[in-house]
Amino acid sequence: MAKHRGRGVATINYPIGMNLGGDPSQALVHSNPTGKFTVTLSSIDLGQGMKSVTRQICAETLGVPVEDVFVDTADSDTGPHCMGSFASRGTHRVGNAVMMAAREARAVMMEAAAEELEVDPADLETDGRGAIHVKGAPHRSIAVRDVAIAAQFRQGRTIAGRGIFLVPLSDVDAETGEMTPATCYAHACFIVEVEVDDETGDVAVLKMTSAYELGRALNPKLVEQQLVGGSWMGMSHALYETPEPYYPDTREGPRDFNEYLMPGPGDICPHDVAVLERPASDGPFGAKGLGEMCANPVLPAVANAIFNAVGVRVNELPITPEKVLRALKARGGAVPARAR
Amino acid sequence: MKTPVQFRLNGEDVAAFAESGANLLDVLREVVGDLSVKGGCWQGSCGACTVLIDGAPRLSCLTLAESIAGRSIETAAGLRRGAELHPLQIAFMERFAAQCGYCTSGMLMAAKALLDRNPSPTREDVVEALGGNICRCTGYEPIIQAVLDAASGDRRRRA
């Protein structure tokens, strides 16, 4: 009886947004009288960071510091329609809507600034620190705050913008499945190292190594959060979780967290992540999305690592110790593959 | 039938009328109005409702409200001293140790109980202390790191 180590790999891609499109999101952006901006949405932040990423997109597009923007969501009386936070669509769909709204607001802001500085709006640029100046002449400058005051109290302009992003709904062919499912895809390669105990069937995940391509990491800390948390969920799906352990037999289903297994803080392992950025032509600053696909490659990578370690294939999830032991018994014991 | 219960909550005297049989979680949230305490399972299996009772981490959903008369309760709402954040709160922020944030209050209190009794915990100590708290978003690593950071930060300040 022994413990055997093995490595497994999986490579995947993932479509961004609802399949076939037809899932719009809207955004509103407006300035208060002293040049602080509000983004108004009906999109949901369920932990993925919707408020934060749309805030950065708005600040970048407006050309103001991120501290000067706050995102208000979600109130159906004030926030315009959003399809919802699912299908890895938030960053791509809502982000684009926010960009469009921020561009419109920025155009008014630049016109108002031009009127104050008595120049052409096309000659102006933002410095990203709260001021607008003539290109090549930083001393001919006006604070965004003063632009907003002027727009509101002297010029009678609304520094505001509306945005919508819609990938038009496409059809699917009944006979061939021809369709336009998505406009862009994220990618990943995931390598996992496991240790399999051939006496207990227990599988320990020792190390994860991954490379994800996401278009653009709009906020690398938020990307890291999702990838690290998502890989934990993938490991959990691979080895632990099920409400029906003997599916399709419905008996023995867990009813609460005492019976529904997930890896705890003592079951995790180091995860070495690399992020690649190949911008999507229609993503906000090239960004795609990662909320869902971060978990997907872990499941097969773990299964493949178990094969590499002990030579058995378990084709049914989750790969519980019971299934590993049954497979080992059928195989006549562990047969480690050539080391990787 | 309601029973009056007096206790200390985050250093303040509190008096509340609790339904007989009511749990501390419901009394804190719905009678006293401390919404920092979260309910996730109401049966003692997720840790979201963790509070400190006389310094020890306890699941408020399994604690009879009547049993805390005269005792001292700490919740996440009391971690901050005025505008100053607790070192654990700072460390959780710096480590991006929350996503949806729903388990965070319970995590903070479980961690505070640990650091209050063991200012220099090992990683294993932290893992042990957080073992009763479920987080579905982060994969735990940022939370473990945050607790270790807060502990070492405390040591640096004392040094």
Place this chain on the structure above:
Amino acid sequence: MFELRKDIFADERDDNLKEIGQPTQRQDMLGHVTGTSTYYDDHRIAGLLHLKVLRSPHAHARIRSIDDAAAARAPGVKRIIRAADVPVNLNTLLSLIQFGKDDEPSLANDIVRYKGEPILGIVATSERAAIEALGLVRVSYDQLPAVFDVEEALKPGAPSVNATYPKNTFEYHGKYDHQKLRYGDVEAGFAQADVVLEERYQMSPIEHAPVETNGSIAVPDTNGRFVVYTSTQALFFSLDTAAKINAVPSNQLHFIGGTVGGGFGGKVDTMTEPLVILAARLTGAPVRYRFSRHEEMQFGAPRGAERIYVKDGVMRDGRIVARKVRAYFDSGAYTRLSSYAVVKCVAHIPGPYTIPNAHADVYCVFTNRTPATAMRGFGVTALDFALECQMDKLAVAIGMDPIEFRILNAYRDGDMKAHRREAKNCALIECAQVAAEKANWPLREQFRRMSSRIGGGADRTAAGVDRSRAPTPAAPARTAAAAPQRVAYERPAPPAPTPPPARGAPPPPPSPPAGSTHGAPRFSSVFGTRRR
């Protein structure tokens, strides 16, 4: 460890940005660490009533009678809500985008189709009073035969689960019980293949298990409106669904949410909002409907289980020449969103690989279990499990390194995908190269030099492509290989390449479908190199 590989694809990006790319603190983080983020249940509302629901103990049964007289008299009970009280008691979630037929009642009328299906609601002054009153309701049932296996459900004589879809399958295009994918000729591919492998995979159902359970609170507002605090993942989706079921104009509902304690797909189905609004309308009082953990775990919609059969044909040189998939999505008793996921699954076949012959039939099947719904990776997670386990087995079968095998077959810019759209913006190869490098997983030189971009590999022209397999005019992209090639990023000096396993000359690739830009040429470029 976390690293950004800014060196890769740098020529496709403008990195001159100020806020984008910064590790800015989350807007909501201070709220999270101080316990002040406002979730749906963090509102103190005077006079709040509580809704709890009676659920079926049977997977399939006819309701003979319901006696709720004792419950109605129980302490604290304000109102019993019966099926007849629901204004529009049949709905399907995707009716908002005109996909599928209404098939699911909010409260069961005469038949219960899964264990846990809501039958009746009780509104009381406390959750406890509501739960105690539920225990006083007497329901008598005639049990009906139930079916739990997706393939059993498709057999003649299987119990019919869903009255709207009596044959136990969702209907596609008004005529099919599945969604098809047809690309090339898989049978010809199998006939030609050196190795054919068929395997069966089974995904498990999964519980979303957000730490905050599903719930909502409806509060009668002035002017006849209702403020609804909700844990939904999709504010207007839930609002419009609730308006439809309650037969009220959408502007009578004012939904507030946006700060949600985890979802993962489990808070899309609008399981609490329609009934809690109805309860508030019927009582004139604010009402909360909050899932217990037990309800969330057993009766909140889980990730559905998929059963997937994959049959692949592969050549000894590493090319996959045919892939055939037959998959069954277990939708549970009602459609919810599984019908949609089936099409997403079909779009994903044959995975991120260029395979000239692909074929799939994917079914959305009704069984007598809790309706399934979206979860992280919906429609794709199980397929990725099946396909990537399959890729590993194929690599073993032909004696090839599993990463090199994937790189060889990876889709690249300009390839034609099975759903007949040209691939662009691909990066699978680069991900594989970076992950392998980080994990010290040795790849041979030619695989380290391949690229997802047009042309496919830095050595392509230099190594001398077999021009007889040069791209057809339908694929001009391939002939653009003379364009400057790019080594994606600096790599450490390659280890001495291991000698490739002995191989015969690769057989000619199968004919791609007319108009396809998929082609074998890039493979011959690789193996052409080896032959020399």
